[in-house]
Amino acid sequence: MSRLALISGRLERLRGRLLLFAPVCLGSGIATYFRLPVEPGALAWALIGLGALALMLIGLRYWPTRWTGLASLAFGLALVLGGLLAGGLRTETTRAPVLDFRYYGPVEGRIVTIDRSASEAVRLTLDRLRLDRVRPDELPVRVRVSLHGTQGFLIPEPGQRIAMTAFLSAPEGPVEPGGFDFRRMAWFDRIGAVGYTRAPALMLAPAETGLGGLVISRLRARIAQAVQAIVPGEEGAFAAAILTGDRTGIAPATLAALRGSNLSHLLAISGLHMGLLTGFVFTALRYVMALIPGFAAHYPIRKIAAVGALQAGAFYLALSGGNVATERAFVMVAVMFGAVLLDRRALTLRAVAVAALILLAAQPEALAEPGFQMSFSATTALVAVFGWLRDWDGPRLPRWLRPVSAVVISSAVAGAATAPYAAAHFNQVSHFGLVANLLAVPVMGTLVMPGAVLAAVLTPAGLAGLALNLIRWPIAWILAVAERVSGMEGALGHVPSPAPVVLGLITAGGLFAVLATGRLRALALAPLVLGFAIWSDTTRPDVLVSSGGGLVGSMTPAGRALSKERGEGFAAASWLENDGDAVAQVVAFRRGQDRDGAFRIGAARLVHLTGQGAAARVAAACAEADIVVVTAEVPEPPAGCAVYDKLRLAETGALALHVDGEGLRIVTEAEMSGQRPWTRR
Known part of the structure; x- marks a missing residue:
């Protein structure tokens, strides 16, 4: 042969x-x-x-x-x-115009979505825009504006047409070479500009009626408000989040506790929620129809229940806003109930594969998103592990212990499968997440989600408050678990961001372990070990420079030292998170107060110039330094050193300086990002 x-x-x-x-x-x-x-x-x-x-x-x-x-x-x-x-x-x-200059002036548009920024400011996404001095063919499809200053003249609601005076600019690139590129995400969301206003936002026209008036978005907002009116406090905000996907009412401290205890996935309307909701509806419909004399003998109640559960899932998908995790979950339950209708086995790896194919074909950009990666890693691992256990020929636990073991196994498997992706994207590891999930997930499945479905059923009769008040106490338990676990000593660990190849190797190893057969599965250890080895040997840049030149961060034995204690907070926080260094900007600033704008990088010297007269000091600094970073424009930089002024940094983007065996190496954001439609400068 x-x-x-x-x-x-x-x-x-x-x-x-x-x-x-x-x-x-x-x-x-x-x-x-x-x-x-x-x-x-x-x-x-x-x-x-x-x-x-x-x-x-x-x-x-x-x-x-x-x-x-x-x-x-x-x-x-x-x-x-x-x-x-x-x-x-x-x-x-998805190609759409991107604003190519810094705009200040009147902004009119229709509210599409409402959320909050990292600083907890209300943030509005607008479409149907009107901007002065912008030609119609150059007008962005959408812009996103954060509301600062004195507000209170507007209660935002999807569908309203509003006006404000705002600062707008094109979406910004990564805060460091190879970092998260917001421009790409904005491109696929068709957001052509972002900005803020300190002037009051005013309503020009109320929300339209009918489908063209964002009826689902308005329904989401009204349900969220109604739930929080019935159940005040953090419990009501949690209930609104799991029912509608609206997290704006949850306090930052609560979010931090949920993340620190590895329970933040309970807020994401994803596989857990979709599975619990549709499973509850499916089971309830079957029992109700089985109680009707003679109905089960003449009609396929299992298939009728599957159709009803699928309709409930579709409504939940629309109500939640349709993020990737929810879409993946709905496709999964659609495939599962489709299998029920065709008299096939419902939960298999083929169902997961079909869901992945549908989502990747429709939204290829979702592949790079944490939600997609974590959602599919958890689902694939759970289906594979429970498939292996189903075919297990060895001794089995007593029947009364199996529900408990299923919860333990589910939490452990899902936690292990998603941990590398959560650590890589969010730079933190919850050491006691398994304990928190064992205490919270059963309560979520047996009390909270059934109560939420009951609230929806009772809403037409005006009795939703009864069910919502019943689930208040289980939610309080979940929040108490999150607070207690996240507050334990050593509950949260921090890790540096890995090289891009690391997640690729870990993913390849995990997929090979699931898809290979027999002894070939052992080969999955090679990419897994290699990926974690590369991650453990991660070295962060010796010096980072922000894209505007206003912030410099130098690595020291105590961690990264920043050049200022306030300003450019997003870049500062991102650098420290990517270092795996969970300290405030002011703490990182105090590490390098004695440097007075000078940074030693191996044998080279970098001088950072800011403030008035910075351009006039470039020549003197260049005589003593190898690299000068200045926030002003220097049309004719002096010879003898590398000058990164405002103009040059606009072309290069953020800088990363590395000292290795070959000496000083400068990597620019422009080099790492390449020349793509979303990276134009």
Whole structure:
């Protein structure tokens, strides 16, 4: 037998699991697209499309032959190229104008969504805009504005048309090279400008009626307000969050406690909530129909209940605002109940694969989002583990212990599967998260979510308050657990941000462990060990410079020292979080008070100049320094040193300076981000 035939034969053994590999191949192509340094041109896209078509035809030609294994490989490669095409198509279909100058003036628009910024300011996303001095063809589709200063003249509601005087600019890039790129997220949300106002926002027209008036968004807001009116305090804010996805009423301290105890997932309307809600509706409908004499004998009550549960899930999806986690959860339950309607097994890895394919095809950009990664890692791990346990031939626990063991196993498996992604994106690890989940999740499933469904059922009769007051105490228990666990000594650990390759290796290892069969699963240890090894050896930049030049952070034995104690707070907090250093900006500033604007980087010297007359001091600083960072414009920088003034930093973006065996190395944000549609300067 030839080597090619041997390879084909081995690949053919995976024939029954090809659907499971489809989202992996599609996701690999999407990940490759977003890592490209430049956007492919028309010729490149044509070649990619022809390549995908050719591979599909090859696969179809040899599928029912002795080369079926190689045909499967051709299909997989076609899906990889299809991922590239999906990313490019999504980028073009969401293309919208981006504001290319700093705007100050009147802003009119319709409120689309309401949330809060990191500083707890009310934040409005507006569409149907009117901006002075901006041509209609250059007008952004959406802008996002934070409300500061004296407000109180407007109670924001989706659908209202409002006016204000605001500062707007294009979405900003990463605060450090290789960091989170808000511009890309804004591009796919079609947000062409962000800003703030310190003047009062005023209503020009009330919300429209009908579907065109954002009826679902208004319904969300009104339900959230009604719930908090019935159940005041943090319990009511928690109830509003799990019912509508509106977290604006939850205090920062409560959010911090939930994150510190690894219970923040209870706020996200995702698989847990969707599964509990639809499962409760499904079970309740079956019991009600079974109680009707003769009904079960003449009608398929299981399928009728599945349709009813699916409708409840669809309404919950619309009410929640439709984030990625909720969409993934709805697709999962839709596939599950679809299997019930077709008399198939409901919860399998194939259902997870179908959900991933649907979401990746519709929203390729979701692949890079923490919600997508954590949601699918938890779901995949849970389905795989419980599938293995279902097929377990060894001794089993007594029946009365199985519900308890299911909760323990679910919490442990989901926590272990999501921990690397949570740590990588949020730079923290909850050491007692398993304990908190064991104490809180059963209460959420048995009391809170059924009570929420009961509240919805009783709403037409005006009795929702009865159910909401009943779930107040279980919610209080959950919040008490979060506060107690997060307050324990050593409850929260902090880790530095890993290199991009780390999550790729961890994901590859986890997928290989789930999708491979037999002894091949042992090979999954290689990428997992390598990924964690690279992460453990992470070295952060010796010096970071913000994109405006106003903030410099130098690594010291005590941690990163910042050049100022106030201002550019988002960049400062992001740098410290990415270092795995959970201290306030003022603490990091005090680490380097004696430097007086001078930073030693190996054998090189950097001088940071700010304030009035900074440009006039560049020449003197350049005589003593290798690098000068100045917040002013220096049209003719002196020779003898590298000058990063306001103009040059506008081109390079933030800087990261590394000292290694080859000396000083400067990495710019522009180099790392590449030339993509969302990175234009």
